[in-house]
Amino acid sequence: MSFILRSPALSKLPRTLNSSIKTPFRQLNSTSLPPIQNRPKRNMSSKTSKPAAVDTSLQGSPTGAAASFASSHSSDHPLKLYGGWFCPFVQRVWITLAEKNIPHQYIEINPYHKAPEFLALNPRGLVPTLAVPTVTDPKTGKVKEVKPLYESLVLCEYLDEAYADPNQYGERLLPQEDAYERARCRLWIDHISSRIVPSFYRFIQHTPDKAYTIEEIRAEFHGHLKAFAKEMLSCLSYPGPFFLGNKFSLVDIMLAPWAKRLFLIDHYKPGGVGIPSTKEQRGEDEEVWKRWEEWYNAVVQRESVKKTWSDDEQYVGAYKRYAEDTTQSEVGKATRSGRSLP
Ligand SMILES: N[C@@H](CCC(=O)N[C@@H](CS)C(=O)NCC(=O)O)C(=O)O
Numbered sequence: 001m002s003f004i005l006r007s008p009a010l011s012k013l014p015r016t017l018n019s020s021i022k023t024p025f026r027q028l029n030s031t032s033l034p035p036i037q038n039r040p041k042r043n044m045s046s047k048t049s050k051p052a053a054v055d056t057s058l059q060g061s062p063t064g065a066a067a068s069f070a071s072s073h074s075s076d077h078p079l080k081l082y083g084g085w086f087c088p089f090v091q092r093v094w095i096t097l098a099e100k101n102i103p104h105q106y107i108e109i110n111p112y113h114k115a116p117e118f119l120a121l122n123p124r125g126l127v128p129t130l131a132v133p134t135v136t137d138p139k140t141g142k143v144k145e146v147k148p149l150y151e152s153l154v155l156c157e158y159l160d161e162a163y164a165d166p167n168q169y170g171e172r173l174l175p176q177e178d179a180y181e182r183a184r185c186r187l188w189i190d191h192i193s194s195r196i197v198p199s200f201y202r203f204i205q206h207t208p209d210k211a212y213t214i215e216e217i218r219a220e221f222h223g224h225l226k227a228f229a230k231e232m233l234s235c236l237s238y239p240g241p242f243f244l245g246n247k248f249s250l251v252d253i254m255l256a257p258w259a260k261r262l263f264l265i266d267h268y269k270p271g272g273v274g275i276p277s278t279k280e281q282r283g284e285d286e287e288v289w290k291r292w293e294e295w296y297n298a299v300v301q302r303e304s305v306k307k308t309w310s311d312d313e314q315y316v317g318a319y320k321r322y323a324e325d326t327t328q329s330e331v332g333k334a335t336r337s338g339r340s341l342p
Helices: 015-021 064-071 088-100 116-121 152-162 179-204 214-234 250-260 262-268 279-301 303-307 312-318 330-336
Strands: 080-083 105-108 129-136 143-150
Touching (some): 064 088, 064 303, 080 088, 088 152, 088 250, 088 303, 116 129, 143 152, 179 214, 214 279, 250 262, 262 312
Antiparallel strands (some): 129 143
């Protein structure tokens, strides 16, 4: 099967890159992006070379449950997720695919290697990147055209809309019947992406030389979690642990990957995440922290979250550079310099 990749955005790229885009799409799959461990080790430290400028030394593939999920989606398929096992933004999309049981192909790549084929798909050079079938021959049912998409929230919303049949893909991830409720969900997705997530990185990248103390960033982080939990508490019409009660929604998906990574702050930072656990510590926030705990316990137990998770110790290794604040990832550099996340 060969797919032609067409994208108006990509046609604006320089001619040299553009020419590679018109190549049969299968050239951009895992065969042309070899597994990371088999690639030449550029930028790796040795006696004569400088330390790695980019985060290229990552474990090359998922382990544990995520390895099984990835391998059960390794056959060629027109819908392809280019991901990195360690990446929480990828996990958002992976959880969406798992929740809706959408047939797809998972292709592990290391986004820190900016291969031209990868940049042709996503000029931002970030995972997750999706290749989506856009034209299908009505007679044969064969896919005739695929196009790239990127940005985790855009991808999750796209998947929910493009695979919308509830009989095949289950309940929609945002309330369909109530525009206000849908907007409220988007408001709290924005709270997650513009407050909780950046605060998570400021926390894990804290070092003693920062202009802010660990106590200050912990309090800031707690404040953002509490705002989220208070919102859930105020919606008593939704019984059940998730943002929309018993219904697991896009709001939960947006935050679940960072909830799973909280143990890294416990592992690396003095005093850890520090969420108060006793009645005395919680004081007047008792109900708020209980609601957070209820949400957290339900989300980490969710099948789609477990399926897309590698072994804990892999993350401990992968996030060491964040904890030491030496990562050269775009997210890490943005956090260090006070810019908004890519
Ligand atoms: N805003 C993007 C962020 C994606 C992102 O930062 N991905 C990281 C991996 S977790 C990446 O590809 N980094 C490559 C780099 O920093 O060069 C999204 O939501 O998809």
